[in-house]
Amino acid sequence: MADAIIHAEQLSRAFRLPTRREGLAGAFRDLLNPGYRTIHAVRDVSFTVPRGQSIAYLGPNGAGKSTTVKMLAGILKPTGGDLTVLGYHPHQERREYVRNIGVVFGQRSTLWYDLAVIESLRLLQRVYAIPEITFRQRLARFDEVLGLGKLLATPARKLSLGQRVRADIAAALLHDPPIVFLDEPTIGLDVAVKARIRDFLRHTNRELGTTLLLTTHDLGDVEAIAERVLVIDRGELVFDGTPRSLREELGRGDRLTIVAPQASTAALDAATADLGLTWDEVAEGKFQTVYDTRTIATAALVQRTLTAVSVEDLELREASIEDVLRELYERSERA
Amino acid sequence: MPDVLAYWGFARARLADLLANRARFLAGIASYFIYVTVYAGIFRAIYAAGPDEVGGLRLQEALTYVAVAWVLRSMYTNGIDREVTQDVRRGDIALALLRPVDYPASRLATAAGEALTRALIFTLPAALPIALVYPVQPPASLASALGFLLGAVLAFGIYSLVNLLVGISAVFTEHTVGIQRAKNGMMDLLGGVLLPLSFFPAWAQDALWLLPFQAVTYTPVSIYLGTLPAPLGLGVQALWVAVLALLVRLLWRRAVNHLTIQGG
Numbered sequence: 001m002a003d004a005i006i007h008a009e010q011l012s013r014a015f016r017l018p019t020r021r022e023g024l025a026g027a028f029r030d031l032l033n034p035g036y037r038t039i040h041a042v043r044d045v046s047f048t049v050p051r052g053q054s055i056a057y058l059g060p061n062g063a064g065k066s067t068t069v070k071m072l073a074g075i076l077k078p079t080g081g082d083l084t085v086l087g088y089h090p091h092q093e094r095r096e097y098v099r100n101i102g103v104v105f106g107q108r109s110t111l112w113y114d115l116a117v118i119e120s121l122r123l124l125q126r127v128y129a130i131p132e133i134t135f136r137q138r139l140a141r142f143d144e145v146l147g148l149g150k151l152l153a154t155p156a157r158k159l160s161l162g163q164r165v166r167a168d169i170a171a172a173l174l175h176d177p178p179i180v181f182l183d184e185p186t187i188g189l190d191v192a193v194k195a196r197i198r199d200f201l202r203h204t205n206r207e208l209g210t211t212l213l214l215t216t217h218d219l220g221d222v223e224a225i226a227e228r229v230l231v232i233d234r235g236e237l238v239f240d241g242t243p244r245s246l247r248e249e250l251g252r253g254d255r256l257t258i259v260a261p262q263a264s265t266a267a268l269d270a271a272t273a274d275l276g277l278t279w280d281e282v283a284e285g286k287f288q289t290v291y292d293t294r295t296i297a298t299a300a301l302v303q304r305t306l307t308a309v310s311v312e313d314l315e316l317r318e319a320s321i322e323d324v325l326r327e328l329y330e331r332s333e334r335a
Numbered sequence: 336m337p338d339v340l341a342y343w344g345f346a347r348a349r350l351a352d353l354l355a356n357r358a359r360f361l362a363g364i365a366s367y368f369i370y371v372t373v374y375a376g377i378f379r380a381i382y383a384a385g386p387d388e389v390g391g392l393r394l395q396e397a398l399t400y401v402a403v404a405w406v407l408r409s410m411y412t413n414g415i416d417r418e419v420t421q422d423v424r425r426g427d428i429a430l431a432l433l434r435p436v437d438y439p440a441s442r443l444a445t446a447a448g449e450a451l452t453r454a455l456i457f458t459l460p461a462a463l464p465i466a467l468v469y470p471v472q473p474p475a476s477l478a479s480a481l482g483f484l485l486g487a488v489l490a491f492g493i494y495s496l497v498n499l500l501v502g503i504s505a506v507f508t509e510h511t512v513g514i515q516r517a518k519n520g521m522m523d524l525l526g527g528v529l530l531p532l533s534f535f536p537a538w539a540q541d542a543l544w545l546l547p548f549q550a551v552t553y554t555p556v557s558i559y560l561g562t563l564p565a566p567l568g569l570g571v572q573a574l575w576v577a578v579l580a581l582l583v584r585l586l587w588r589r590a591v592n593h594l595t596i597q598g599g
Binding site: 070073074075076077091094095096098099101103105108109110112114115119120122123124125126127128129 | 340341343344345348351352425426427429430432433434435436594595596
């Protein structure tokens with residue numbers, strides 16, 4: 001890809017951790033003969049990102065999401081593979097590289113703790129040598145969408161979580177970087193603040209063409225912002241595609257639920273036996289089956305059900321990304 | 336040039352922050368007067384017991400020494416050792432690597448902003464009542480006056496670089512409270528705030544030249560009194576600034592490696 005701005009080629013990061021033996025005797029043995037074990041936090045992850053894309057980087061806790069973001073941000077050295085972002089090797093050329101990126105950690109702040117937010121932003125204006133007019137324009141845009149208003153005059157230490165994250169996002173985007181990494185930007189936030197942040201990020205991506213890569217556990221973020229999903233599990237990339245293809249790839253998990261007081265699981269099982277489906281009675285007179293849209297047409301299934309039993313109510317639920325991810329994580333758990 | 340402006344930004348931000356919270360210096364002004372009073376009392380008692388001269392200083396000079404030493408201390412003092420340790424413990428130190436600024440330099444700039452604020456709203460108001468109540472002598476000569484001013488700037492540099500070393504060491508040790516306390520004690524005792532170093536036995540005085548602490552207080556105050564030639568004192572201070580700056584550079588490089596290569 002000619003205009004790809006991230007190239008990750010078999011990117012890996014291992015940590016060597018001391019092993020702790022048990023008890024007092026163990027503590028002495030550790031002292032004399034320390035043992036180590038190697039953790040592969042990220043293993044052979046390869047992907048490229050074209051300019052302007054918005055990517056959700058998903059995975060269960062401890063999967064290697066933050067480790068990847070830290071490598072992308074240049075503050076953690078990869079132990080294997082090759083990584084270039086905007087033509088830089090992030091770790092080797094960190095000082096020059098970080099001028100060109102924005103980073104937000106939902107659980108950390110890059111604001112100066114004791115300073116009023118506006119002072120932190122003024123400081124960054126100097127650090128990035130942003131002209132006054134540009135600074136005002138950007139501040140106005142942040143204020144409009146993120147609603148900074150009153151919190152500009154407040155010291156960072158006195159901000160609520162939602163206020164702090166909004167201020168942190170403003171601080172990360174003040175120099176208008178072509179690429180922004182966000183590590184769990186919406187963690188712990190209420191619905192209104194989440195919506196604001198999503199709007200802002202979507203706007204930034206769509207209107208300004210800023211490339212976004214965000215990690216999250218919140219699938220609302222994915223639906224609102226991401227055109228592409230990367231899923232990492234136990235350090236390995238297990239999925240790379242659009243949110244839609246993620247659902248399709250693991251198409252299982254669509255559900256048909258009916259309310260049919262006269263029916264029985266036996267009758268329903270018999271009606272759909274040739275499709276290889278079985279039914280569960282999830283409540284009194286309420287039955288449910290889970291099917292795979294790749295092999296079973298929803299219309300055919302519904303028709304067959306309606307002819308077999310008398311149905312009072314019927315509900316179809318498409319597998320959510322959440323279901324799909326749960327299945328993906330469970331699958332690798334079993335592997 | 337934008338870089339220099341950026342670092343001035345750190346100094347300015349601290350200045351604004353401290354000016355907004357200037358009330359906290361009021362108690363300091365009173366306590367510095369009390370410190371000087373206590374040590375002046377001790378010195379008067381020593382001289383009343385007999386000697387005309389102790390460690391090359393007459394009573395008048397000893398009182399001037401203690402007043403100038405404490406006033407100087409009110410300017411250069413800062414808590415960047417504690418602040419850097421906090422950054423490490425909160426995990427913010429890695430985030431400092433995300434900004435295109437040199438972290439130790441930004442901390443020094445912040446400390447410079449603090450020293451500037453202190454000089455204006457703490458040191459001057461603290462010096463005034465002390466100078467009115469105690470028989471403080473003027474600098475020995477124009478050369479020693481200028482030498483003292485320059486020496487005060489270098490004293491700030493040495494003090495802050497030592498603090499940075501203590502703070503950055505938190506990357507490796509996590510806790511620096513013990514080191515901070517030891518450093519603070521040595522800064523006052525071995526630096527010559529509590530006693531002029533010429534009061535110490537000869538062997539101790541010789542040994543203390545091997546430590547940076549004397550260059551923070553004893554050297555500039557001796558320049559003020561004219562007991563140490565300004566060029567010699569300033570030369571010693573400049574040497575310590577260079578040595579400590581180099582040590583900070585080396586320790587910081589190791590700290591960055593520790594954070595980015597070993598992963599914290």
